[in-house]
Amino acid sequence: MITITLPDGAQKQFETPTVTPLQIAASIGPRLAKDAVGAMVNGELTDLSTPIPADARVGIVTAKPEDSNAVYLLRHSTAHVMAEAIMRLYPQAKLAYGPPVEDGFYYDIELATPIREEDFPRIEAEMANIVAENRAFTRYELSQAQAMAKLQQAGNPYKVDNAQRALAQDPDAAISFYATGEPGKNWEDLCRGPHLPSTGRIGAFKVTSVAGAYWHGDASQQQLQRVYGKAFFTKAQMDAHLTQMEEAKKRDHRLIGKQMGLFTISPLVGSGLILWMPKGGILRQELEDFMRQQLALRGYSAVYTPHIGNINLYKTSGHYPYYKDSQFPTIKMKERDSGDESEYLLKPMNCPHHIQIYSAQPRSYRDLPIRLAEFGTVYRFEQSGELNGMTRVRGFTQDDAHLFCTPEQVEAELRSTVEMVQVVFQTLGFSEYQCRVSLRDPASDKYAGDPALWDRAEATLRKIVREVGIASQEAVGEAAFYGPKLDFLVKDVIGRQWQLGTVQLDYVLPERFELEYIGTDNHPHRPVMIHRAPFGSMERFTGILIEHFAGSFPTWLAPVQARVLSISEKFVDYARQAAAELTAAGVRVELDAGDEKIGAKIRRAREEKIPYMLVVGGKEQETGAVAVRTRKDQDLGAMPSAEFISRITAEIRNRSL
C-alpha cells in the first residue's frame, strides 16, 4: 500500500504496488486529471506517468502560465517538437542541446546549411503537424552500456558527450530517452525529461530567431546553430506575450533616444562612441548635478585626470596584462630629447590616476578617509558584436570615486557607499533591486593578492550586505581581479534586470602602488581602497533610464519640462510672457506659437513626452492664468501662472517621480 501526501496535507492510499501522478490526479477529480501536465514528487518535477513506488509527497502540476514547473515542461517539450520538425526537414542535422530558457527555449544543432528566418514557417508547419497528432511523450531507460552503444551508433558526438557528462555527475544514473509517441516507431531523443503528457498540450508556439552559439559556450569549440522558440499553453497567452514584446520594443532607448533627440552615434566618429545631443545633455547634467550634491553631502573631493596615461601605470596596476585584448591600441611616441620610446593608453579605468593623486603627498591617518571623485571617461575596446546603443559602448563616463581609508574605517565607508547607491535607486524609482556579492573563484589563478586578504574582504562585504538588509545572492567567479565587489541589479518597470552600480573592495592596488599613510604609532601603514560607482556609467545608466521611464522622465530630468501652447496668434504675446516667467523661475520651457489648432499642439507635446502643457487663450490672458494639462492626460484646469510655477518648481526641487 502506498500513502500519498498532497500539498494541503491530505493523504490518499493506493492498494497497487505503484501509482502514477495521473492516477492520483484522477482520484481527486476528473477536471484535475484533465489539467494535469506533470507532478512534483518529493520536490522533484516528474512526468505524469512516472510510477511512484513508495510513500511520497505529491503535488499535481497543472497547465498554468504562472506555474514555473508547468512552463518548464511546456518549453522543454516544445523544444523536442521543434527538434523533430527540424530533423524531418534537415535529416543531416545533428542535435546538440535543447533546454528551456527564460520565456522560451532553444535547440542547438549542427547543420551545414544555415537555417534562415524564411525557413521558420516550414519548421512551424511541421511542428503544428506533430502537435496535431497529439503523440504521447514516452520515457524509457537503457543501461549505460546499451545507451552508449545506441548513441555511438547514431553517430551524434554531442549526444554521446551529453550522456557522458550526465554519467560523470552521477555514475549510477539511468540513461533515459523520450520518444514522441511510441519508442521504436516515432522520433526520439536522449533526454533527462520530464515532459508534458503529449504534444497536444502545447497550445501555441513560435520559432522566433536563429543565432550562432558555441558548443558548451566555448569559443574554441564547434559553432552550432541555435534556433530559438516560444511556447504557451494557449493562444491568448502567446498574444499577450507578443503585445508585451511590442511594448518593450517601444521603450527601446535607441528608438526613444532618436525620437527625442537625446543622443546619436556616427560611424564617422566610430561605433560605440556616444554623441550626447542637447536634450540628452540636459538629462546627463541633471544626473551629474544630483550626484555632485550627494558627493558633497558625504565628504568627497572632486578631482580631474587626463584621458590617457603611460602604459607603465597600467602595468603596475595589473590591468594591462588582464585586459590587453579589450583596450584600444596604445599610442606610441618618441621623446624629442632622449629619443626614448613611450607608450600611452587611453585610460580604461580611473583608479590608477586617482592613486597617483593619493600618493602625491605624504598622508596621515588624520587625513583619512580620502574620497576622490570624478566623472571619468574611460575607453574599452569592446568586441564589435557586443556594442548596443548606450548600454554597451567603447567610451563611457563613470561616476567614479576611490576611497582610501584605514582598515578600521572600511566598514563604515562601505556602509555609506551602499547607502548612497540606495539613495540613487530610490530617487530614480528603481524600487526593486538586489545585490550580487561577487566573489573570487578559488579554483582560478586570475586573482591578484593574498588569499587571506581576499577572505577578509569577502567576509566584510557579506557582513555589510547582511547589516544593510538588501536582498542578495552570491556569485563565485564574478569578482574583479583585485577584489570582491557588490554589484547592484535593478528591475525596471517591465521586469527586466540590469546591472547598474558597483562597490568594490580592494586590498591589492594599494599593495601594488605601495600606498602608505602614517598611523598613530608614527609608522607607515597600507590603506584600503574602495572603488564605487552608483550609476556605473552615465551612458549605460541613461540608456536604462530611458527604457525605465519609456522617455517620460520625471519633471526634474525632463529635457523640456513645460510647453506653452497658444490658442491663436492673438494670444502669442501673453504666451511668450507666461513662458518667460517660467524661464525666470528656472523651468525649462518652450513656446509653441505655431498656427495649428490646439489639438495638434497637444498631440505633438504629448508625443514628445513633455510633462506639462500650458494652454493659453483669451480666458487665461484675462485672469493671468495658464490651463494646465499633463502628458498623462490629466486636466488640472486653469490656475494662476504663479501657482503653477510654485507647483512645478517644488516638484523639480524635490526630484519627485
Next chain:
RNA sequence: GCCGACGUAGCUCAAUGGCAGAGCAACGGUUUUGUAAACCGUAGGUUGCGAGUUCGACUCUCGCCGUCGGCUCCA
C-alpha cells in the same frame, strides 16, 4: 571576433531585373483656431560604400562599413 539577418528622403515604410514612390516631418502660402493630427503647394535621393554580372541593378554576386538578434567577452 564568430553565426545569421538587415541597410531606399530627417522618420516610418513601398517599389523583386525595365522611368525610385507614399505618409509624417521640413519649407512656402491660406487659415486664427479651446484640449490627441486644418487645407493647398514646394522641395527633398550617388537606394550605406566599392567592385562585378547584365542591353539595363534598389533588386543578382563578391568585398568593406554600419546596425539588429544571438554566442563569446565585460576592470
